[in-house]
Amino acid sequence: MTQTRRRLSREERYRQLVETAWQLIGEEGTEALTLGRLAERSGVTKPVVYDHFETRLGLLAALYKDYDARQNALMDQALRTCAPTLAEVSRVIASSYVRCVMRQGREIPGIIAALAGSPQLEEIKREYESAFIEKCRCVLSPYAPGHKISTASLWGMLGAANGLSYAAAQGEISTAQAEDELRTLIVAMVERGRKPASGKDRGEKGG
Numbered sequence: 001m002t003q004t005r006r007r008l009s010r011e012e013r014y015r016q017l018v019e020t021a022w023q024l025i026g027e028e029g030t031e032a033l034t035l036g037r038l039a040e041r042s043g044v045t046k047p048v049v050y051d052h053f054e055t056r057l058g059l060l061a062a063l064y065k066d067y068d069a070r071q072n073a074l075m076d077q078a079l080r081t082c083a084p085t086l087a088e089v090s091r092v093i094a095s096s097y098v099r100c101v102m103r104q105g106r107e108i109p110g111i112i113a114a115l116a117g118s119p120q121l122e123e124i125k126r127e128y129e130s131a132f133i134e135k136c137r138c139v140l141s142p143y144a145p146g147h148k149i150s151t152a153s154l155w156g157m158l159g160a161a162n163g164l165s166y167a168a169a170q171g172e173i174s175t176a177q178a179e180d181e182l183r184t185l186i187v188a189m190v191e192r193g194r195k196p197a198s199g200k201d202r203g204e205k206g207g
Contacts, residue, residue, distance in 0.1 A: 014052055017042055018066050021059060022107060030110030035059060060114050061124050067108065068128045071100040072135075079139060086143040086190055093136060094161075094182035101165035102175055109166055133158060144190045153189045160185050 008016065020042045025033055035056060039049045053059040075096035082088040101108055115121040133154045141147045161182055168178035 025107040090186040094179045097161045098178045
């Protein structure tokens with residue numbers, strides 16, 4: 001008796017298409033990703049893929065959204081269980097960011113480059129980056145002098161996170177080196193403006 005294959009729900013089909021798109025980029029690069037090629041690899045007709053993403057730009061935006069969601073989920077889970085100290089929170093942010101990039105490998109630089117080529121997609125990317133920065137501000141500010149961290153410093157941290165993560169993805173540095181350097185930069189950013197302890201504060205005796 002032939003077993004009837006269960007029809008995927010719309011959400012299940014969407015997840016299948018997104019995962020297949022990541023696989024396709026990982027094997028053949030971002031330039032190989034078209035809606036027609038994705039339909040072929042997924043074993044569905046083109047109208048099915050067009051129904052979910054409409055255009056190639058829509059597909060790229062969906063992939064970036066998926067990447068951002070994974071990154072946030074990884075960081076949120078780690079933040080819920082880590083010790084409430086600057087050292088631990090900084091470690092979580094650094095390791096979550098770097099490991100999410102490493103998990104996607106060479107696919108992420110291609111996606112980001114493609115996003116930058118479209119004003120609409122660049123706006124989406126900037127929106128997610130701004131949300132990440134505000135999350136970092138929220139969890140790091142309690143450890144900063146006056147509980148304040150400048151926006152410029154947070155954007156600088158994000159730039160460093162991107163640079164270090166991609167260097168690790170390209171094998172120029174190790175994952176551990178990228179995480180450690182980013183953690184050090186985050187701690188230095190948060191503690192900037194903190195006054196050095198006086199001799200009295202350090203327990204030193206004068207005279």
